[in-house]
Amino acid sequence: MKYSAEKKKTIVLYMLEKISSGTGSLTNIVAETFEISPNTVHTYINELLSAGIIEKKKRGEYKLVTNYKEYSFKRSEGDLNTDTIAYDICLSEQISHLGENVKQIWMYALSEMVNNVIDHSNAENMQVVVARNYLDTYVAITDDGVGIFEKIKKHFSLSGLDEAICELFKGKLTTDEENHSGEGIFFTSKMMDSFLISSSGKIFTTSKYSNDNILDLGEAATGTCVFMSLSNFTKRTAREVFDLYSDVDGGFATTRIPLKNIFDSAPVSRSQAKRVCNRLEQFEEVILDFDGISWMGQGFAHQMFVVYKKLHPDVSITPINMNESVVSMYNHVLKTV
Numbered sequence: 001m002k003y004s005a006e007k008k009k010t011i012v013l014y015m016l017e018k019i020s021s022g023t024g025s026l027t028n029i030v031a032e033t034f035e036i037s038p039n040t041v042h043t044y045i046n047e048l049l050s051a052g053i054i055e056k057k058k059r060g061e062y063k064l065v066t067n068y069k070e071y072s073f074k075r076s077e078g079d080l081n082t083d084t085i086a087y088d089i090c091l092s093e094q095i096s097h098l099g100e101n102v103k104q105i106w107m108y109a110l111s112e113m114v115n116n117v118i119d120h121s122n123a124e125n126m127q128v129v130v131a132r133n134y135l136d137t138y139v140a141i142t143d144d145g146v147g148i149f150e151k152i153k154k155h156f157s158l159s160g161l162d163e164a165i166c167e168l169f170k171g172k173l174t175t176d177e178e179n180h181s182g183e184g185i186f187f188t189s190k191m192m193d194s195f196l197i198s199s200s201g202k203i204f205t206t207s208k209y210s211n212d213n214i215l216d217l218g219e220a221a222t223g224t225c226v227f228m229s230l231s232n233f234t235k236r237t238a239r240e241v242f243d244l245y246s247d248v249d250g251g252f253a254t255t256r257i258p259l260k261n262i263f264d265s266a267p268v269s270r271s272q273a274k275r276v277c278n279r280l281e282q283f284e285e286v287i288l289d290f291d292g293i294s295w296m297g298q299g300f301a302h303q304m305f306v307v308y309k310k311l312h313p314d315v316s317i318t319p320i321n322m323n324e325s326v327v328s329m330y331n332h333v334l335k336t337v
Contacts, residue, residue, distance in 0.1 A: 083115040112184030121145025260292035268297025291321035
């Protein structure tokens with residue numbers, strides 16, 4: 001039986017997602033899910049094999065074919081004079097067949113990350129690695145500069161690298177206020193499916209990260225590595241991400257802080273709260289995400305939701321994803337107001 005192009009596309013994408021996740025018994029699962037014959041599934045598998053989209057591991061098991069390309073750039077040779085160089089040379093041709101929204105996101109993301117290398121890293125060398133399969137595109141940008149966390153720490157006279165990472169989560173952070181808004185990393189991290197910065201032995205990430213053998217970030221002694229991934233079929237647009245964190249005038253008004261990405265254990269102290277509260281008055285709304293946080297200390301809660309609120313009544317702090325224990329402490333400190 002022949003199916004419409006749209007239904008076949010749906011079936012094939014489902015198959016590829018199952019292959020990507022390492023699901024066994026592919027033929028049976030696909031056949032049962034879509035109520036199609038095993039022969040039809042085998043036909044689609046053979047088409048994917050012939051097209052070089054998948055390859056056979058062993059009988060009944062397949063994997064996506066991932067293509068890698070590496071590019072090197074040197075400041076002394078004039079390679080780092082424009083922030084569009086990585087997109088123009090490394091990616092634009094490879095994703096020319098994808099949706100306009102996908103291309104716009106990658107153009108924004110690569111230009112912002114390369115701009116950081118050009119203006120802030122003092123790096124001589126930049127390497128870009130692109131890995132692509134049918135479903136996703138992965139990009140890693142590595143430089144041999146001073147290291148982003150170390151630079152932020154020194155510029156703002158912070159006590160440690162963890163504080164620098166905490167500031168990155170908020171956005172509106174730049175070491176060059178005259179020429180940069182400090183919004184590039186924040187918005188890029190929200191546009192991507194996965195976003196990670198590795199530097200000085202520390203990691204900044206906005207999502208659960210799994211290397212999955214796609215790219216080896218390595219352990220660079222100096223410099224910074226930015227890793228990004230995005231589905232080739234994402235419906236997300238750059239505009240909707242900007243709008244999600246903007247006010248009616250288009251200003252960057254809302255920030256979201258995932259506490260589990262900042263603290264190794266539950267937040268308990270006033271000093272931890274003060275670290276989170278630093279610069280929050282630059283925003284109208286702060287979304288404090290407690291996902292993955294089992295409990296919080298009285299000192300942290302009181303400083304965050306009582307003391308800071310009294311000092312900055314115009315800043316709205318909205319806690320989300322609180323479990324019963326966290327809610328109990330939140331309600332407890334509010335009773336003291």
